Amino acid sequence: MLILDIAVPCPLRRSFDYLPPENATTIQAGMRVLVPFGNRRLVAVVLGTKQHSQIAGNKLKAAVSVLDTEPTLSPDLLALGRWAANYYHHPIGEVLQQMLPVRLRRENPPREQVELAYSVTDSGREALATDLLKRAKKQAALLSWLSHQESASRNTLKQNGYDYPVIKALLDKGYIAASRHTAKPVAATAAKTLNQEQLLAVNAITEASKQFQPFLLQGVTGSGKTEVYLQAIEHCAQSGRQALVLVPEIGLTPQTLRRFEARFPGQVCVLHSGLADGERLTDWQRAARGDCAVLIGTRSAVFAPFRALGLIIIDEEHDPSYKQQDGFRYSARDIAVKRAADHRCPVVLGSATPSLESLHNVNTGKYHRLQLTQRAGGASAPTIKLLDIRNSDLNNGLAPQSMDAIADTLARGEQALVFLNRRGYSPLLQCHACGWVGQCDHCDVSLTVHFGRRQLRCHHCDAYKPLPDSCPSCKNHSLTYKGPGTERLEQTLKTTFINTQVIRIDRDTTSGKGAMRDMVNAVNEGKPCILVGTQMLAKGHHFPLVTLVIMLDIDGGLFSPDFRGAERAGQLLTQVAGRAGRAQRKGTVLIQTHAPDHPILGTLVRQDYDPFAEQLLAEREQLGLPPCSHTAVIRAEANSLEACDNFLQAVRRGTGMPGNDAQFIGPLPAPIARKANRYRCSLILLAEQRKQLHTLLNRARAAAEPLKPGFALRWTIDVDPLEWF
Ligand code: ADP
Numbered sequence: 116m117l118i119l120d121i122a123v124p125c126p127l128r129r130s131f132d133y134l135p136p137e138n139a140t141t142i143q144a145g146m147r148v149l150v151p152f153g154n155r156r157l158v159a160v161v162l163g164t165k166q167h168s169q170i171a172g173n174k175l176k177a178a179v180s181v182l183d184t185e186p187t188l189s190p191d192l193l194a195l196g197r198w199a200a201n202y203y204h205h206p207i208g209e210v211l212q213q214m215l216p217v218r219l220r221r222e223n224p225p226r227e228q229v230e231l232a233y234s235v236t237d238s239g240r241e242a243l244a245t246d247l248l249k250r251a252k253k254q255a256a257l258l259s260w261l262s263h264q265e266s267a268s269r270n271t272l273k274q275n276g277y278d279y280p281v282i283k284a285l286l287d288k289g290y291i292a293a294s295r296h297t298a299k300p301v302a303a304t305a306a307k308t309l310n311q312e313q314l315l316a317v318n319a320i321t322e323a324s325k326q327f328q329p330f331l332l333q334g335v336t337g338s339g340k341t342e343v344y345l346q347a348i349e350h351c352a353q354s355g356r357q358a359l360v361l362v363p364e365i366g367l368t369p370q371t372l373r374r375f376e377a378r379f380p381g382q383v384c385v386l387h388s389g390l391a392d393g394e395r396l397t398d399w400q401r402a403a404r405g406d407c408a409v410l411i412g413t414r415s416a417v418f419a420p421f422r423a424l425g426l427i428i429i430d431e432e433h434d435p436s437y438k439q440q441d442g443f444r445y446s447a448r449d450i451a452v453k454r455a456a457d458h459r460c461p462v463v464l465g466s467a468t469p470s471l472e473s474l475h476n477v478n479t480g481k482y483h484r485l486q487l488t489q490r491a492g493g494a495s496a497p498t499i500k501l502l503d504i505r506n507s508d509l510n511n512g513l514a515p516q517s518m519d520a521i522a523d524t525l526a527r528g529e530q531a532l533v534f535l536n537r538r539g540y541s542p543l544l545q546c547h548a549c550g551w552v553g554q555c556d557h558c559d560v561s562l563t564v565h566f567g568r569r570q571l572r573c574h575h576c577d578a579y580k581p582l583p584d585s586c587p588s589c590k591n592h593s594l595t596y597k598g599p600g601t602e603r604l605e606q607t608l609k610t611t612f613i614n615t616q617v618i619r620i621d622r623d624t625t626s627g628k629g630a631m632r633d634m635v636n637a638v639n640e641g642k643p644c645i646l647v648g649t650q651m652l653a654k655g656h657h658f659p660l661v662t663l664v665i666m667l668d669i670d671g672g673l674f675s676p677d678f679r680g681a682e683r684a685g686q687l688l689t690q691v692a693g694r695a696g697r698a699q700r701k702g703t704v705l706i707q708t709h710a711p712d713h714p715i716l717g718t719l720v721r722q723d724y725d726p727f728a729e730q731l732l733a734e735r736e737q738l739g740l741p742p743c744s745h746t747a748v749i750r751a752e753a754n755s756l757e758a759c760d761n762f763l764q765a766v767r768r769g770t771g772m773p774g775n776d777a778q779f780i781g782p783l784p785a786p787i788a789r790k791a792n793r794y795r796c797s798l799i800l801l802a803e804q805r806k807q808l809h810t811l812l813n814r815a816r817a818a819a820e821p822l823k824p825g826f827a828l829r830w831t832i833d834v835d836p837l838e839w840f
């Protein structure tokens with residue numbers, strides 16, 4: 116009897132046996148099938164077939180139908196999925212489901228996605244000539260624009276601001292016609308002549324083209340990493356193979372895309388969460404057919420199919436957005452390296468501020484380091500100074516020296532950037548009379564004042580309340596704002612520098628469509644201005660006229676309870692500092708701190724990122740922390756701290772002694788123990804060897820799974836976590 120071994124998307128860490136559907140012809144591993152599961156029908160993936168089942172034949176259910184004629188997940192992707200499920204101790208059904216584009220997770224077979232191109236018809240030209248559309252301004256605009264093109268795809272139209280209803284109206288009138296879109300080859304932009312270091316890097320990567328070799332490409336922003344990627348991809352494409360390029364969420368800007376598209380016209384596929392499901396499926400299928408030279412995407416693109424994968428690039432490899440923070444908690448960077456090993460191809464990890472993991476891999480000889488030390492275009496590194504603000508008379512967080520420096524910068528006709536990683540007006544509202552503090556009803560945190568919206572908002576759950584005029588407790592009018600956020604800084608700077616434009620860039624001001632683009636354009640017009648913002652400013656954007664960067668309050672990162680706090684603070688500082696003096700003029704960075712003698716801060720400022728990172732690595736080695744050891748966290752979340760603690764204590768007991776060179780820490784309550792009315796605790800596992808860690812995790816799972824703590828408690832496993840809580 117033929118039995119199907121099937122990965123069903125459900126939280127159980129196992130696969131399920133089913134009988135083949137009636138009158139099914141061929142069934143292969145990697146095909147999608149529809150199966151009955153409980154009282155539902157789910158789209159699942161065939162892992163393989165077998166002859167025997169533990170379950171009696173008459174108890175086995177039959178699959179409803181086979182949804183594919185060929186495997187949707189190729190053998191290599193299926194193997195990768197199995198590996199990832201094992202490594203991250205996550206249910207195989209959920210892992211495989213996440214590897215599929217959303218459209219393929221549904222029962223209804225998707226039609227093949229055809230991208231349409233639109234062109235103006237004869238009657239359309241006539242309508243234009245006779246001004247027939249004068250009452251339909253949008254339609255007239257589209258028609259006129261399109262009449263200057265041979266044709267344009269729906270995507271191109273969308274990028275130019277023409278939405279589908281307008282297209283539809285013109286189609287219905289017969290003024291435009293649709294046909295199958297074929298990417299027309301545009302003349303590719305020429306590759307640049309590489310400098311010595313770039314040449315060395317490209318050669319090293321191409322020489323390794325048929326073998327597994329990880330490279331760390333280390334170079335400050337603007338040192339020409341992207342150019343190295345582009346030329347390495349060109350070599351890869353010439354040998355008939357495809358390249359996968361991963362970028363952090365915030366890094367997939369239209370500029371980046373245009374740059375790739377200009378070099379490889381019609382040969383670039385894109386996968387990211389901002390695309391419609393249909394668009395994602397189209398590019399997924401194109402890559403699988405081998406119908407593109409490059410696929411660029413964010414985290415989940417690491418699971419994209421390829422006909423012939425020959426190179427993987429991970430830009431800004433240190434970026435935390437590569438790690439999925441809920442559900443299937445995989446690291447796209449680490450899976451990319453594993454994938455390169457499977458495909459025996461080179462993988463390039465690029466960064467100005469590499470993760471300690473990658474630097475450790477360089478030190479142990481696993482990764483080969485390639486360095487770009489010069490900034491392209493002759494820009495020089497900025498001068499970094501620490502500003503001791505102890506006892507300083509701060510104006511809403513800004514030291515007098517900072518204010519002077521801003522004034523000087525503006526007087527020179529240049530631009531200044533003030534960085535504070537805290538949005539809102541003020542992180543704390545307090546009553547000066549009775550001590551009342553605005554706190555979230557659902558989390559153990561204080562509420563942030565959002566002045567413009569007249570609200571108190573929680574940054575950990577979605578709760579908010581109206582901003583009170585008087586103290587809710589004693590009714591006095593003695594409410595005070597403690598400390599600044601970006602909104603308050605903006606206001607302070609506006610009142611101090613009255614005739615200067617102050618542009619705030621944070622999550623609150625950039626949520627509107629196109630808002631970020633408009634602000635970036637405003638800055639790049641070149642008038643003297645002040646930028647205020649959170650870490651959104653640290654990434655990707657090029658502000659050539661910014662010559663002064665002021666950083667407020669980075670002490671929080673240095674003294675963070677998390678083991679990666681200092682690493683993150685250093686990366687952020689280096690990235691933000693890199694915003695200063697990108698073009699011809701030299702930049703200055705002022706760091707306001709209460710800890711000017713902090714040894715790590717000193718190293719970073721006086722020497723550079725590398726000695727700083729080496730110092731942190733030595734510290735991690737001494738403390739037995741990653742990357743010098745391996746770690747995982749079992750987290751529990753429930754309605755009470757006690758329930759979490761009891762559960763994790765039981766898991767710890769059930770797991771038994773960790774053995775030599777391994778240890779448990781906890782269970783410990785999270786620093787913010789309650790979020791959205793749920794309490795959270797962590798049980799931390801540390802082991803010198805990765806194998807030990809997995810053995811321990813298997814034992815912990817075996818201990819946890821039978822505990823059945825009830826619906827109110829949820830527990831998860833996080834392997835190689837970014838944070839412990
Ligand atoms: P990164 O990716 O490290 O930020 P880029 O590759 O974007 O650096 O390079 C920064 C700028 O320098 C870009 O405008 C790029 O076109 C230019 N550039 C890079 N390499 C060269 C080169 N070899 N010759 C001339 N210009 C270059």
Ligand code: ZN
Nearest residue numbers: 546549586589
């Ligand atoms: Zn009060």
Ligand code: ZN
Nearest residue numbers: 555558573576
């Ligand atoms: Zn809250």
